[in-house]
Amino acid sequence: MGAYETQGYNMDNTGRRIVVDPVTRIEGHMRCEVNVDSDNVIRNAVSTGTMWRGLEVILKGRDPRDAWAFVERICGVCTGCHALTSVRAVEDALGITIPKNAYLIREIMAKTLQEHDHAVHFYHLHALDWVDVVSALKADPKKTSELQQTVSPSHPMSSPGYFRDIQNRLKKFVESGQLGPFMNGYWGNKAYVLPPEANLMAVTHYLEALDLQKEWVKVHTIFGGKNPHPNYLVGGVPCAINIDGNGAAGAPINMERLNFVEARIREMIEFNNNVYIPDVLAIGTIYKQAGWLYGGGLSATNVFDYGTYEKVMGDHSTQQLPGGAILNGNWDEILPVDPRDPEQVQEFVNHSWYKYADESKGLHPWDGVTEPNYVLGPNTKGTRTNIEALDEDAKYSWIKSPRWRGHAMEVGPLSRYILGYAHALKGNKYCQRVKEQVESSARIINSDFPKALGMPETSYSAKQLLPTTIGRTLARALEAQYCAEMMLDDYKELIANIKAGDTATANVEKWDPATWPKEAKGVGTVAAPRGALGHWIRIKDGRIENYQCVVPTTWNGSPRDTKGQIGAFEASLMNTPMANPEEPVEILRTLHSFDPCLACSTHVMSEDGQELTTVKVR
Amino acid sequence: MNTTPSATACHQGGDSIETIVVLGIGNVLWADEGFGVRCVEALQQRYEFAPHVQLIDGGTQGLYLIQHVQAASKLLIFDAIDYGLAPGTLKRVENDDVPRFMGAKKMSLHQTGFQEVLMLALLTEQYPSQVLLVGCQPEELEDYGGSLRPVVRAAMEHALAQGVDALARWGAAPVQRSRPLTDCESVTFSELDLARYESQRPPEELACRVGDERFFPPAGDGA
Numbered sequence: 001m002g003a004y005e006t007q008g009y010n011m012d013n014t015g016r017r018i019v020v021d022p023v024t025r026i027e028g029h030m031r032c033e034v035n036v037d038s039d040n041v042i043r044n045a046v047s048t049g050t051m052w053r054g055l056e057v058i059l060k061g062r063d064p065r066d067a068w069a070f071v072e073r074i075c076g077v078c079t080g081c082h083a084l085t086s087v088r089a090v091e092d093a094l095g096i097t098i099p100k101n102a103y104l105i106r107e108i109m110a111k112t113l114q115e116h117d118h119a120v121h122f123y124h125l126h127a128l129d130w131v132d133v134v135s136a137l138k139a140d141p142k143k144t145s146e147l148q149q150t151v152s153p154s155h156p157m158s159s160p161g162y163f164r165d166i167q168n169r170l171k172k173f174v175e176s177g178q179l180g181p182f183m184n185g186y187w188g189n190k191a192y193v194l195p196p197e198a199n200l201m202a203v204t205h206y207l208e209a210l211d212l213q214k215e216w217v218k219v220h221t222i223f224g225g226k227n228p229h230p231n232y233l234v235g236g237v238p239c240a241i242n243i244d245g246n247g248a249a250g251a252p253i254n255m256e257r258l259n260f261v262e263a264r265i266r267e268m269i270e271f272n273n274n275v276y277i278p279d280v281l282a283i284g285t286i287y288k289q290a291g292w293l294y295g296g297g298l299s300a301t302n303v304f305d306y307g308t309y310e311k312v313m314g315d316h317s318t319q320q321l322p323g324g325a326i327l328n329g330n331w332d333e334i335l336p337v338d339p340r341d342p343e344q345v346q347e348f349v350n351h352s353w354y355k356y357a358d359e360s361k362g363l364h365p366w367d368g369v370t371e372p373n374y375v376l377g378p379n380t381k382g383t384r385t386n387i388e389a390l391d392e393d394a395k396y397s398w399i400k401s402p403r404w405r406g407h408a409m410e411v412g413p414l415s416r417y418i419l420g421y422a423h424a425l426k427g428n429k430y431c432q433r434v435k436e437q438v439e440s441s442a443r444i445i446n447s448d449f450p451k452a453l454g455m456p457e458t459s460y461s462a463k464q465l466l467p468t469t470i471g472r473t474l475a476r477a478l479e480a481q482y483c484a485e486m487m488l489d490d491y492k493e494l495i496a497n498i499k500a501g502d503t504a505t506a507n508v509e510k511w512d513p514a515t516w517p518k519e520a521k522g523v524g525t526v527a528a529p530r531g532a533l534g535h536w537i538r539i540k541d542g543r544i545e546n547y548q549c550v551v552p553t554t555w556n557g558s559p560r561d562t563k564g565q566i567g568a569f570e571a572s573l574m575n576t577p578m579a580n581p582e583e584p585v586e587i588l589r590t591l592h593s594f595d596p597c598l599a600c601s602t603h604v605m606s607e608d609g610q611e612l613t614t615v616k617v618r
Numbered sequence: 619m620n621t622t623p624s625a626t627a628c629h630q631g632g633d634s635i636e637t638i639v640v641l642g643i644g645n646v647l648w649a650d651e652g653f654g655v656r657c658v659e660a661l662q663q664r665y666e667f668a669p670h671v672q673l674i675d676g677g678t679q680g681l682y683l684i685q686h687v688q689a690a691s692k693l694l695i696f697d698a699i700d701y702g703l704a705p706g707t708l709k710r711v712e713n714d715d716v717p718r719f720m721g722a723k724k725m726s727l728h729q730t731g732f733q734e735v736l737m738l739a740l741l742t743e744q745y746p747s748q749v750l751l752v753g754c755q756p757e758e759l760e761d762y763g764g765s766l767r768p769v770v771r772a773a774m775e776h777a778l779a780q781g782v783d784a785l786a787r788w789g790a791a792p793v794q795r796s797r798p799l800t801d802c803e804s805v806t807f808s809e810l811d812l813a814r815y816e817s818q819r820p821p822e823e824l825a826c827r828v829g830d831e832r833f834f835p836p837a838g839d840g841a
Contacts, residue, residue, distance in 0.1 A: 055647070055762070057762065057763070058647055058762050058763035060820045061818075061819075061820030061821070062818055062820065063818065065809075066809040066810075066818075068809075069807045069809035069810050070647065070809075070810070073645055073646060073647050073677060073678070073810070120681065120682075124681060169741070169743070170741075173740070173741050207741075207742065210684065210738065210742060211742075213685075214684070214685035214688070217682070217685070225802070226675070226805060226807070227674075228674070228675075228676065228677065228679045228682055228683065228686075229675060229677055229679075229807070231807075
């Protein structure tokens with residue numbers, strides 16, 4: 001198409017082309033190409049999933065009750081959310097209602113996953129986009145201690161000696177040449193603006209998070225049995241409850257184990273309040289001061305989620321993160337979303353390496369087709385097995401293009417927070433906490449931290465701060481905080497329900513396929529850590545006839561559609577200036593802010609070679 | 619056939635000081651890529667071990683396996699790795715060579731992840747005193763929904779023998795299993811059990827099995 005206008009962006013692919021392949025520190029395999037103008041500002045963006053997944057076809061003909069175990073293997077990092085979505089889809093198809101304990105236990109597991117995934121993403125996959133590890137070696141431990149006490153006075157681990165020890169350990173590690181997790185950094189690039197002390201503080205918290213997360217996942221072991229892949233069950237949860245039981249191996253869940261869960265929830269709440277939220281707010285404050293408010297992309301206009309966390313099981317109106325769709329940045333109007341409506345969620349493939357009979361139309365996932373068709377456009381540079389530059393006018397990705405009523409949408413914690421904030425402003429009493437969190441964050445970024453750190457105050461509104469790369473990272477932290485708080489409510493409700501005499505955890509009335517209709521279809525949705533996740537299933541004669549997953553990274557990483565509309569990754573990169581195009585720090589920072597998980601949006605296998613990103617400027 | 623749902627969750631004991639961890643890595647859904655997990659599955663079906671031995675179906679969990687590495691005083695890893703050898707060839711790699719080796723060539727998602735996991739464990743100064751990697755050269759990965767190829771399945775027997783031998787030296791006290799393995803004790807999933815996985819596979823005309831040619835160019839394709 002050459003130069004054209006879409007969704008308010010002027011797409012221009014005439015400048016220098018920069019190819020980043022693979023985009024590292026993500027799950028799965030992804031490539032990104034951009035064109036920059038003479039000032040090194042991004043004027044065209046092309047994101048592509050470079051692997052075909054084949055998962056949906058693996059499921060055809062299999063037992064629907066086993067599907068969760070297969071989908072749990074789609075991806076290494078969000079095992080639980082695929083499994084949960086799958087059992088929900090099957091239960092929806094077969095009309096199974098789960099017991100209240102099962103609902104609450106699943107909520108606790110899902111929210112633990114959110115907390116775990118968000119914290120791990122921030123400290124292990126994303127922090128290095130903001131934090132210069134090598135600069136941390138230059139920090140003054142005493143000043144680091146002062147900074148720690150300024151941004152988070154209640155965090156106990158803040159002595160100069162503590163930071164000095166960590167710094168020495170880091171020094172030893174870097175000097176031994178084993179940069180390990182810190183390989184592939186563009187250390188010293190001008191795009192890093194934190195002072196050495198903030199860098200050391202963040203690296204220290206990276207190690208603290210690592211220590212805590214291993215305790216948190218034990219919540220999954222308690223309710224899900226096995227570790228690291230938890231067990232799920234169509235009809236409920238695969239654990240029995242006997243509050244006075246002895247807790248021997250294989251015995252039902254008892255009070256001792258439930259107490260362990262409560263202790264972990266309280267630990268998460270404390271970690272969020274003392275470490276995770278202050279770190280994100282401090283980094284956000286400093287980068288915002290440096291003028292870095294890029295990366296909003298589609299979140300400034302179109303956001304989407306199915307809605308989640310019902311306070312009352314089965315009552316959508318009580319969702320604590322309510323869903324919907326917002327178009328054109330109009331936060332005053334929230335449009336209702338229905339995953340069953342054939343006119344709403346549709347997947348297009350005219351720029352994806354799949355084949356439809358009629359590619360001018362999208363298909364609703366119940367009628368979805370996943371048939372690979374790897375063809376390249378005439379303007380592709382290179383060969384079929386070694387592409388130098390893609391032709392984005394043709395098919396160019398293994399990711400399909402999901403659209404909501406034809407619109408490209410962003411999904412994820414930021415979308416959920418924009419929706420939650422908009423609902424709260426309209427008076428929804430179930431999500432007022434979202435409004436509080438957003439407003440307090442804005443106050444801290446605009447005023448509290450600038451004052452404490454000796455910087456000028458600002459007056460950005462929520463609508464200016466949220467739809468940015470910083471906002472995306474902040475929303476993820478706020479969601480972790482909110483989930484941990486909601487989980488404590490779930491936990492208390494679970495204990496009260498058990499103490500009232502209800503110990504049911506599974507409804508197995510429809511376990512036997514003889515009780516099923518000849519044909520059935522269902523949908524399950526989950527607020528996965530990366531955004532709106534849906535599985536659509538058709539069951540025929542007791543077997544899976546069709547299975548389609550529309551995963552968050554499919555929404556965000558989607559290629560162009562029939563109208564030439566770009567996806568959320570692509571939009572987020574547009575108009576961002578790069579300090580040095582040979583070192584794509586800004587591209588990685590913004591793409592990582594989505595927590596891309598290509599393992600499930602596409603699949604798999606990579607070529608030989610070191611995991612060193614190749615950056616080619618053409 | 620699907621049996622009735624298991625009514626109880628399974629719980630493992632806490633980490634003892636001298637924990638021996640046996641980790642199977644890989645994805646059972648892509649043919650020989652499932653080698654590591656299938657090894658752990660077979661090992662547990664055939665043997666019983668001392669209480670301080672933990673078997674883990676690590677899947678492709680990458681970073682999320684770090685606590686198992688940190689908890690291990692001795693670590694045995696089964697994995698499919700591309701050494702550029704003949705399919706089914708086993709290779710033992712020990713101790714300091716393991717991280718380097720797992721990073722030298724990457725084949726699938728989990729390997730890059732796993733090298734990082736080992737490095738991170740080192741940074742936290744919680745690293746096993748002994749590490750043994752028993753790797754197998756895969757024949758086929760581009761077969762979605764497929765199972766181990768015969769040559770890899772045969773190699774699995776030798777891999778298990780090597781693993782059991784090392785475990786015996788490490789004091790894991792392996793003995794032939796006398797009591798049947800319950801669903802609850804099993805570290806792998808009955809839903810993905812090898813026999814069930816293979817026998818319930820849909821026919822090829824129903825479920826496309828091929829992958830992306832750029833990563834599997836046919837032999838002789840110089841493109």
